[in-house]
Amino acid sequence: MKFVSRHCLWLAFASAIAVMALSGAPAQADDVIKIGAPLALTGPLAVESKKQEVVWNMWVAKVNASGGINVGGKKMNVKLVEYDYQSDGQRAAQLAEKLITDDKVNFLFAPFGSGHTKIVASVAERYQMPLIACSSSAETVYNQGFKYLFGLLAANGASNAIIVKYIKTKAPSIKSIAIYGRDDVFPKSMASGVAEAAKAAGLNVAYNNYYPVGTIDHSSGLSAIKAAKPDWIYVTGYTSDLILIRKQMSDLGVTAPVVTMVAGPAYKEYTDALGNLANGITSWTWWHPAVNYQGVGVWPTTQSFVKDFVAKEHVEPDYIHASCAAAGVILANAIERAGTLDHQKVRDALASTNITTFYGPIKYAANGLNEAGSIPIIQIQNKQIKVLYPDGVKNADLELMK
Amino acid sequence: MMRLRCSVFAVWILALASTPLWGDNYIVHLAITIAMYSTLAISWNFIGGFAGYPSFATSAFFGLGCYVGALTQRAGLPVSAAWLCATAGVGIFAGLFGLIILRLRGHYFAIASFGLVEVLRLVISSSDSLTGGGDGLNVPLFHGGPDFVARIFLAVMVGIMVIAFAVSILVDRSRLGFGLRCIEQNEDAADMVGIDTTRYKIVAFVLSAMFCGTVGGAYASWTGYIDPTDAFDAIMTIKTPVMCMLGGVGTVLGPVAGSASFLLLEEFFWSHFLAYNRAILGAVIVIIIFFLPGGLLGIADGKGPRASFRRSLGRWLKGGPVAVP
Incomplete structure (x- = not known):
C-alpha cells in the first residue's frame, strides 16, 4: 500500500509539472x-x-x-x-x-x-x-x-569603401592592412568586406585571417600580424572578443598607427574595461548621441x-x-x-x-535593409567617443596611434 | 516487465504523435524537440549506458549529421536521401574514429570524445569554401504552411525515435547487449572470457552515432539554417548524458523517461522563472540525481526515493561515492 501511494505521489508530481509546462497560455486581451x-x-x-x-x-x-x-x-x-x-x-x-x-x-x-x-x-x-x-x-x-x-x-557593405577612403585621405602614409576577423556571420562579412575595399584602393593586405567563435588565446594570430608589420590593423568581433584582443595586443606589443575594431568601441563597456588602452581605437557606429x-x-x-x-x-x-x-x-x-x-x-x-x-x-530596400541609414566613423580619444565622419556630425579629427 | 515497458513507450509515442490534434504548434515544436532529444539519449545509452563508456561526442555526431544532410541536400539530393547519407556518413565516421578513440578508457575517453566536438566545430568552421564557415549554411526551406511542416517533422522525428528504441530493445536482449554489460562491469574480465571487446565497443559506438546523424540531418532541414556554434553545441553534449542519468542509465526506457522529464522541467522553469531558470534547473537536476542515483526508473523498480536517500546519505557520511547506481 505504502509503495503504491509513493508511486502515486511521484506520478502526480510529474504530471503536475507536465501540465504546468504545457499549459500557461495567458489570457488574451483584445485591446x-x-x-x-x-x-x-x-x-x-x-x-x-x-x-x-x-x-x-x-x-x-x-x-x-x-x-x-x-x-x-x-x-x-x-x-x-x-x-x-x-x-x-x-x-x-x-x-x-x-x-x-x-x-x-x-x-x-x-x-x-x-x-x-x-x-x-x-x-x-x-x-x-x-x-x-x-x-x-x-x-x-x-x-x-x-x-x-x-x-x-x-548595410555594412558600402561602408567599407568609406572607411578605407577616409583613412587613406587622413593618413596617406598607410600602405598595408592586417585583417583579423571573427568567423561569425556579421563580423566575418565586415572583415571580408574591408579586405576587398582595401585591395580595390591599392592597399597591401599583409594578413587576412579569421578566428573561430569562442577563441580566447589570440597569440598566434597576433604574432603573425606583428611579423607582418602592417600600418593598419582591422579587427572584427563582439565586445568581449575585442576587449580580449586589445589586451593581448598590448601584452605582445602589437602596434600600428591605426587600429580599427568593430563592433565594440561604440559601447561604453569597451572603454570601461580597457581604460587608457581604448584610446586611439577607431571604429564604426550606426548611431551616436x-x-x-x-x-x-x-x-x-x-x-x-x-x-x-x-x-x-x-x-x-x-x-x-x-x-x-x-x-x-x-x-x-x-x-x-x-x-x-x-x-x-x-x-x-x-x-x-x-x-x-x-x-x-x-x-526600406526590397530586401528589408534600411537603405537610408548612415554609418559614422568614430575614434576613442581620452576615453571619450569622438565622431570623425561624416562632416555633418564630426567633432574631432583622426589621431594616429604611436 | 518488457511488455509493460513497451506499452508505456507506445502510449508515450501516441501522446507525442497526437499533439497536432490537441495542441498548437508550440506544443508540436516541444514534441519534436522531445523526440529529437529522446533519440540522442537512446543513442548515447548504447555506449554510455550499456558499455559504460562516458561519451561526450553526441553533438559531434549531431553536428556532422547536420552538415552532411545540409550539404547533400544543397547538392540536389532529395531530402530523405540526404538524411540517409547523414546516417551512413556519421556511422562510418564513428566506426573509423572509434577504432582510435576506444583504446582509451574512463576519463581519457571522456576527454577525447569531448575534444571531437570542438575539433569538428573548428574544422567545419574553417572549411570556408565547403561549409560557409561561420556564415553557416542555408538549407532549402520546406514548402507548405507552418502546420504542415510541423506535422512532417513530428512524424520524422518520432519515427527515428521509434526505430532507435526498437534497435535499443534488440541490443538489450541480444548477445551484443550482454557483451556490452560485461564490458561495463569489467572489461578485462570480459576480454578473458572470450568477448571481442574492441569489436563490441565499436559496434556500440557506431550505433550511438548513427541515429544522432539522422536526427542532425532532419534538424537541418527543419530549421533551414545551421552554423558551427549551433550544430556543435557543447551544452547538448552534456545534456544528453544528464537525461540518461535522470531516467536510468543502461535501461531501455530510462533515456526516454529522462529526456522527456528533463525537457518538460526545463520548459516549465524557463517559462515561469525568467531570471533564474538555469540555476533552478541545475539545482533540481542535482537533487534528483543525488536522491535518485538509479534515475526515475529506479523508483519503478522499487528503489524508492527515501531508501535511495538513506543509502546516499550513509555513503556520504562514510566518505564514499554518493551517486552510485
Whole structure:
C-alpha cells in the first residue's frame, strides 16, 4: 500500500509539472498589442541583449503613458512578451514559435546579432509574421528572400569603401592592412568586406585571417600580424572578443598607427574595461548621441531620447539602444498607417516606410535593409567617443596611434 | 516487465504523435524537440549506458549529421536521401574514429570524445569554401504552411525515435547487449572470457552515432539554417548524458523517461522563472540525481526515493561515492 501511494505521489508530481509546462497560455486581451521578444538574457550575448530589453521596456512604458498606439481610430496599449533563449540558436527558434503560436503575439522583435536574427527570421517567414531586426546589418541575413524581415542598421557593405577612403585621405602614409576577423556571420562579412575595399584602393593586405567563435588565446594570430608589420590593423568581433584582443595586443606589443575594431568601441563597456588602452581605437557606429534628427514617434528629437535614456540608465545610449528603441517607433508608425493589426497590411506598411525618427531616416530596400541609414566613423580619444565622419556630425579629427 | 515497458513507450509515442490534434504548434515544436532529444539519449545509452563508456561526442555526431544532410541536400539530393547519407556518413565516421578513440578508457575517453566536438566545430568552421564557415549554411526551406511542416517533422522525428528504441530493445536482449554489460562491469574480465571487446565497443559506438546523424540531418532541414556554434553545441553534449542519468542509465526506457522529464522541467522553469531558470534547473537536476542515483526508473523498480536517500546519505557520511547506481 505504502509503495503504491509513493508511486502515486511521484506520478502526480510529474504530471503536475507536465501540465504546468504545457499549459500557461495567458489570457488574451483584445485591446493590447503584443510584441514578442526572444532575448539572450543569459549566455555569451547577455550584455548586448540586456540593452534591447532596457529600451524596449522604455519604449513600451512611453507609448502606454502617451495613451497607446492609434489602430484605425482605437487607442491600444502595447505589451512586451519576452523570453530568455540563453544565447542558443535552437532555443531562439523554439521561442519564436512559442511566441507566435502560444502567446499569440502580434509582431516580433528579432534577437541580437545577425546569426540569431536569421534563425528567427526563418520562423517568422513561415508564419508570415512581421519581424523588426534592430541589430543585424549583414547582407547575408537579408538576401534570403524574406518578405517579413525589416532591419534598422544600414548595410555594412558600402561602408567599407568609406572607411578605407577616409583613412587613406587622413593618413596617406598607410600602405598595408592586417585583417583579423571573427568567423561569425556579421563580423566575418565586415572583415571580408574591408579586405576587398582595401585591395580595390591599392592597399597591401599583409594578413587576412579569421578566428573561430569562442577563441580566447589570440597569440598566434597576433604574432603573425606583428611579423607582418602592417600600418593598419582591422579587427572584427563582439565586445568581449575585442576587449580580449586589445589586451593581448598590448601584452605582445602589437602596434600600428591605426587600429580599427568593430563592433565594440561604440559601447561604453569597451572603454570601461580597457581604460587608457581604448584610446586611439577607431571604429564604426550606426548611431551616436551627437547626431540630431527630428522625427515621428514618442521621441520627437534625438535629444529627447538621449535625455530619457540618461535619466533612466545614467549612461549615454549607444547605437544598439537607439536602433532598438527606434524599432518600436517604426513598428508603431507602420501600425498607425495600416490602421489595423493585420500581418499582411502592417507588412506592406513597413515596406513602404519613408520616415525620419530620432534615430535617423528609415526607408526600406526590397530586401528589408534600411537603405537610408548612415554609418559614422568614430575614434576613442581620452576615453571619450569622438565622431570623425561624416562632416555633418564630426567633432574631432583622426589621431594616429604611436 | 518488457511488455509493460513497451506499452508505456507506445502510449508515450501516441501522446507525442497526437499533439497536432490537441495542441498548437508550440506544443508540436516541444514534441519534436522531445523526440529529437529522446533519440540522442537512446543513442548515447548504447555506449554510455550499456558499455559504460562516458561519451561526450553526441553533438559531434549531431553536428556532422547536420552538415552532411545540409550539404547533400544543397547538392540536389532529395531530402530523405540526404538524411540517409547523414546516417551512413556519421556511422562510418564513428566506426573509423572509434577504432582510435576506444583504446582509451574512463576519463581519457571522456576527454577525447569531448575534444571531437570542438575539433569538428573548428574544422567545419574553417572549411570556408565547403561549409560557409561561420556564415553557416542555408538549407532549402520546406514548402507548405507552418502546420504542415510541423506535422512532417513530428512524424520524422518520432519515427527515428521509434526505430532507435526498437534497435535499443534488440541490443538489450541480444548477445551484443550482454557483451556490452560485461564490458561495463569489467572489461578485462570480459576480454578473458572470450568477448571481442574492441569489436563490441565499436559496434556500440557506431550505433550511438548513427541515429544522432539522422536526427542532425532532419534538424537541418527543419530549421533551414545551421552554423558551427549551433550544430556543435557543447551544452547538448552534456545534456544528453544528464537525461540518461535522470531516467536510468543502461535501461531501455530510462533515456526516454529522462529526456522527456528533463525537457518538460526545463520548459516549465524557463517559462515561469525568467531570471533564474538555469540555476533552478541545475539545482533540481542535482537533487534528483543525488536522491535518485538509479534515475526515475529506479523508483519503478522499487528503489524508492527515501531508501535511495538513506543509502546516499550513509555513503556520504562514510566518505564514499554518493551517486552510485
